[in-house]
Amino acid sequence: MDQILGNIDLLIQFPVVNLKIIIDGIMIGALFALAAYGLALVWGVMNVKNLAQGDFVIGGGYVSWWLATTYGLHPLLGVPVAFVVMWGIGWLTYKLVISRVIERDLFTSLLATFGLAIMYAQIMNLLFGSDTQSLVLDVSALGLQNNYYFADGLIDLPAAKVIGVILAAILATGVILFMKRSRMGQAIRATAQDARAARVLGIDTEKVYAFTFSLNSAICGAAGAIIVMVWVIQPFYGITYSVRAFVIVTAAGLGNLPGVIAAGLGIGAAEQYGSHIFGIGYQQAIAVMLLLAVLVYRLLQQRRNRQVLQ
Amino acid sequence: MMKTKTVSLAIGALLASTAIAAAADCEDIRIGAAISLTGKYATNGVHTQNGYEFAIKKIAENGGVKMGDKCYNFKVTYYDDESKGDRAATLAERLINQDKVQYMLGPYSSGMTKAIAPVTEKYKIPMIEAEGASRSLFNKGYKYLFAVLSTSEQYLASAVALAEEKAKEAGKTAADVKVAIAVENDPFSLDIRAGVMEDSKKAGMKVVIDEKLPRDLSDMTAILTKVKLLKPDLLVVSGHSKGAATAVRQIGEQKIAAPMIAMTHCEAADVTGNFGASANDILCSTQWAETLTYEDPIFGTAANYETEFKAAYPEYAKKKVPYQTAQASAAIYVYKDAFERAGSLDKEKVRDAIAATDMKTFYGGIKFSDAGNNIAKPMVLRQIQDGKYNVVAPSAFASHKVNYPRKPGS
Known part of the structure; x- marks a missing residue:
């Protein structure tokens, strides 16, 4: 308790820390939001809850890491490369496994993706070893500093994180525009609304599903390639991103893609505040508590709606 | 012949x-x-x-x-x-x-x-x-x-002794030494925490930060911000290779200036190879060198x-x-x-x-003691000096002098 009061006291004594926490939270949240965005897509369009989401993220990280360490590929170029490679892996996964479970009940697809998660983690472990890996992004060649400091060094903006957020924003905007403007995007949204009606109208839903799943995998891959520059990866760390993605999507509500991004940023900031005040051990507890609060609030809201209906 | x-x-x-x-x-x-x-x-x-x-x-x-x-x-x-x-x-x-x-x-x-x-x-x-x-x-x-x-409670205990030694050299007492602890929430790391806690209590030091890192830790900026505000003399981190890698990377990013930083799993996380100068003057415990x-x-x-x-x-x-x-x-x-x-x-x-x-x-x-653990071998503390691991404690085996206060690499 003393520690909690002491931590709150620090926030009041040094108001600039609040700003730092919010900035850190947004930078973290942006990356979680990317993984969650892909999940929302697959969940909404195909009704598949992909438990291997985090493993796609880590997979993308390893693609970038492997190319950077063996062929000296620049970590920034790793992001588009990971996007493409993970697109391919996503497509293969869809053709081999997901296409067979998509029409089945919820339990089958959960089991299948759970199995995939275990398998991917183990394959990465065999390929790359179980050591933690990371890449250092050196942008001094581009005429930038690797770290920017404000407020007597209390606020720090590592170039890697800032670039990560920018890339995440570009990616998210790209996907949103694609969904709104392109033919395929329209087909995806039509399939999400009613797959049968979409088929009647001549949309090849099988193709839409394959495309959606590959796109999800590619987004995750790009997120992973950013994460390997900002934090560290290890074959078994996928679950962290899976859990965060589920929390964010559930909190945002299905089919609410801009909401996913807002929820991602919000949860990032809330986690940072929580870990400052209650201790970093409670970081994830904060996210889950927040989810609980949102669910309870929704339940109450729905009850009111139902009463109206009666 | x-x-x-x-x-x-x-x-x-x-x-x-x-x-x-x-x-x-x-x-x-x-x-x-x-x-x-x-x-x-x-x-x-x-x-x-x-x-x-x-x-x-x-x-x-x-x-x-x-x-x-x-x-x-x-x-x-x-x-x-x-x-x-x-x-x-x-x-x-x-x-x-x-x-x-x-x-x-x-x-x-x-x-x-x-x-x-x-x-x-x-x-x-x-x-x-x-x-x-x-x-x-x-x-x-x-x-x-x-x-x-x-046993694991000895891993970083020698860092506490070293901090006390340095405080006395500077004309201060052990009671002036502030300690920050960030360890993962698993049996091994909690043992390390227990060892550091015990020794710093015995010496009369003040533990200003005592945090447990979650298993799925991806970011420890929250702890490091507190380190910046509270300015401890000794920062102890233990969280397997993920903890070491995350800590060294963010210590470099946030320019943490604690005069002494001690951690475990430096070699496993290859902090010198991955993060170069950020790892400079960090103390790492090892069973053997x-x-x-x-x-x-x-x-x-x-x-x-x-x-x-x-x-x-x-x-x-x-x-x-x-x-x-x-x-x-x-x-x-x-x-x-x-x-x-x-x-x-x-x-x-x-x-x-x-x-x-x-x-x-x-x-x-x-x-072996009656309990079966080895009591004849001390833990060794090495310091990363210019990318090399040099033994600095215990003094009986030290090949190099400890750099104090730590100079963060640029």
């Missing part, structure tokens, strides 16, 4: 070949081991297995285990525990019941050892382990479990062990031989010594001989 040299060479060769021939004629002593060859502990599991095998080969080359006029070679039956505790326990049962092994070698990690120890204890099978450091292994009254390594002045008749000096091991396993040529390997070899060496002193293959007699071990090895002194 030339001739005598040739003759003596020939005799030397002959003697050597008879020694090898004799070792080749030796009977086998079968030992069982469940070890993590796949799964999350695979890297260190393989380090451990290589350490065992290297020592077995080395002992065979030196005439094997001699008992009376007979000699023996070790032969280990390995199973892969897939880094899972329940699997490790099942495999231990299988080794004992089906393969009928009478002696066991430890797995990798405290968790796996914790899973196997009740099994070996039940069947009264002696087990020498080299990779389980949690002190919770040594307060259960196990009679057949012996560990050659130092090849620069130490330990020595024994089989492996020679610690440095010699490193050279010969690299010759036998070329895949280590470019990196440091990890201490996990050295201590695995030491475990085999303890078995050899114990068998020779017991003069018998009876497992009870061997167990008593192990308990009475008191030897000097390339890995350090080995002498």
Whole structure:
């Protein structure tokens, strides 16, 4: 308790820390939001809850890491490369496994993706070893500093994180525009609304599903390639991103893609505040508590709606 | 002159070949081991297995285990525990019941050892382990479990002593020293925290930050911000290789200026290779270092062990031989010594001989307490100085002076 009061006291004594926490939270949240965005897509369009989401993220990280360490590929170029490679892996996964479970009940697809998660983690472990890996992004060649400091060094903006957020924003905007403007995007949204009606109208839903799943995998891959520059990866760390993605999507509500991004940023900031005040051990507890609060609030809201209906 | 040299060479060769021939004629002593060859502990599991095998080969080359006029070679039956505790326990049962092994070698990690120890204890099978450091292994009254390594609460305790020493040099007292602790929430790291807490309380230091890192830690900026605000003199971090990598990266990013930073798993996370200057002057604890002045008749000096091991396993040529390997070899060496002193293959007699071990090895002194942990070897603290790991504490083994206060690299 003393520690909690002491931590709150620090926030009041040094108001600039609040700003730092919010900035850190947004930078973290942006990356979680990317993984969650892909999940929302697959969940909404195909009704598949992909438990291997985090493993796609880590997979993308390893693609970038492997190319950077063996062929000296620049970590920034790793992001588009990971996007493409993970697109391919996503497509293969869809053709081999997901296409067979998509029409089945919820339990089958959960089991299948759970199995995939275990398998991917183990394959990465065999390929790359179980050591933690990371890449250092050196942008001094581009005429930038690797770290920017404000407020007597209390606020720090590592170039890697800032670039990560920018890339995440570009990616998210790209996907949103694609969904709104392109033919395929329209087909995806039509399939999400009613797959049968979409088929009647001549949309090849099988193709839409394959495309959606590959796109999800590619987004995750790009997120992973950013994460390997900002934090560290290890074959078994996928679950962290899976859990965060589920929390964010559930909190945002299905089919609410801009909401996913807002929820991602919000949860990032809330986690940072929580870990400052209650201790970093409670970081994830904060996210889950927040989810609980949102669910309870929704339940109450729905009850009111139902009463109206009666 | 030339001739005598040739003759003596020939005799030397002959003697050597008879020694090898004799070792080749030796009977086998079968030992069982469940070890993590796949799964999350695979890297260190393989380090451990290589350490065992290297020592077995080395002992065979030196005439094997001699008992009376007979000699023996070790032969280990390995199973892969897939880094899972329940699997490790099942495999231990299988080794004992089906393969009928009478002696066991430890797995990798405290968790796996914790899973196997009740099994070996039940069947009264002696087990020498080299990779389980949690002190919770040594307060259960196990009679057949012996560990050659130092227990985990000692890992960073010497950093506390060092901080006290530096405070006194600066004309301050230990009570002026502020300590910040950030450890992962697992048995091993909590032991480390307990050790640091105990020692800093004893010295009268103030613990200003005491945080537990979540297992799925991805970011510790929240803790480091507090470090910036509260300015502790000593920052202690332990969270396996993920904790070390995350900490070093963000210490560099946030320009953390604590005068002393101590952590574990620096080598495993390859903080010097990955983060270069950010890792400068960070203190890292280790069980063993090849620069130490330990020595024994089989492996020679610690440095010699490193050279010969690299010759036998070329895949280590470019990196440091990890201490996990050295201590695995030491475990085999303890078995050899114990068998020779017991003069018998009876497992009870061997167990008593192990308990009475008191030897000097390339890995350090080995002498077991009643609880089975090694009390003859201190933990070593190395400092990363210009990308090199130099031993700075305890002072009896230090090859370099500690840089204090730490200068963050640019």
